[in-house]
Amino acid sequence: MIAALLPLLAAQLAGETLIRMTGLPLPGPVAGMLILLLGFALVPRLVEVMRPLATGILGNLSLLFVPAGTGVIGHLGTLSANGPALAVVLIVSTLAAIAAGALAFTLVATLTGTEVEE
Amino acid sequence: MTDFTEIWSYLAQGPLLWLTATLAAYAIGNACFQASGRRPFVNPVLIAVALLAGLLWVTRTPYPVYFEGAQFVHFLLGPATVALALPLWDNLGHVRRAALPLLAALLAGSTVAVVSALGIAAAFGIKGEILASLAPKSATAPVALGISDQLGGSPTLTAVLVILTGIIGAICTTPLLNALRIRDWRARGFATGVAAHGIGTARAFQVNATAGAFAGLGMGMNAVLTAFIAPLVLRLFQ
Secondary structure, three states: OHHHHHHHHHHHHHHHHHHHHHOOOOOHHHHHHHHHHHHHHHOOHHHHHHHHHHHHHHHOHHHHHHHHHHHHHHOHHHHHHOHHHHHHHHHHHHHHHHHHHHHHHHHHHHHHOOOOOO | OOOHHHHHHHHOOOOHHHHHHHHHHHHHHHHHHHHOOOOOOOOHHHHHHHHHHHHHHHOOOOHHHHHHHHHHHHHOHHHHHHHOHHHHHHOHHHHHHOHHHHHHHHHHHHHHHHHHHHHHHHHOOOOHHHHHHHOOOOOOHHHHHHHHHHOOOOHHHHHHHHHHHHHHHHHHHHHHHHHOOOOOHHHHHHHHHHHHHHHHHHHHHHHOHHHHHHHHHHHHHHHHHHHHHHHHHHHHHO
């Protein structure tokens, strides 16, 4: 557990430090994720060391949104004032993004001759 | 015997009470989700948030007091984001075999998600903190909260918008892609993961294993790309 926790936290710490030093417009943990990915490439043994912990955390990912989500009580006024507009934004934008992604994938797959996996 | 109000005022001071309440509310939400046959609109996070919001309101507990306890769960968002490196690593083989289609789908899905959300919101006259909170709504929540914070948005508002985006995506993706006659499971899964993160990915895994793996990949890749493009696009609409 410690063997897995240490690289996880160290990668995040390295990511946060890198972002503070360079001023890149990227959240520290995302930089940490890329650093850990690099770690996997350099030390392949690390992947299996980290698998149980990473799978455990990601399996309960939804739980981690609850504290921030509960903060909605401070935004009920904002949400109800902009409710219909926000509903339109979320529905149209999400459907447009799914359609754009799927169409772009099939178009380029056809153009480059990548075989279809149905 | 000690009075209940005395016990309450003692417990309400420390982090233990609200940490326990957070886990309990999520356990109830998750039980409802499982009992419904994992239907996307019976979302465990929404149920937990509704229960906790009600509890805070009834007990007249201010959110900062609640957060004293809940911060231990909240802290794990950072390590969870770093842990996304594992599914990305596991799917690198897929990336090599379909690099160009994946790249095209990532760019198209991610850009359309941010531009359409901010464009429509700006047309409705939404601006400031709410607009910034909307920008990363298709990214997975731990990353979206970090982006929102950096852009001057409200991470709590972003959390709610991200969850709603995931639920909308999970409900609509199958009928939408059927209507568009897209049959490639890689395209269907990847696009769903890019637009509707973890909730969309969970839905994709229910439909097809290949779609699920590609959805996880889409979620991870979009987390990185959104961090780069959300600040750029937001600047256009401010």
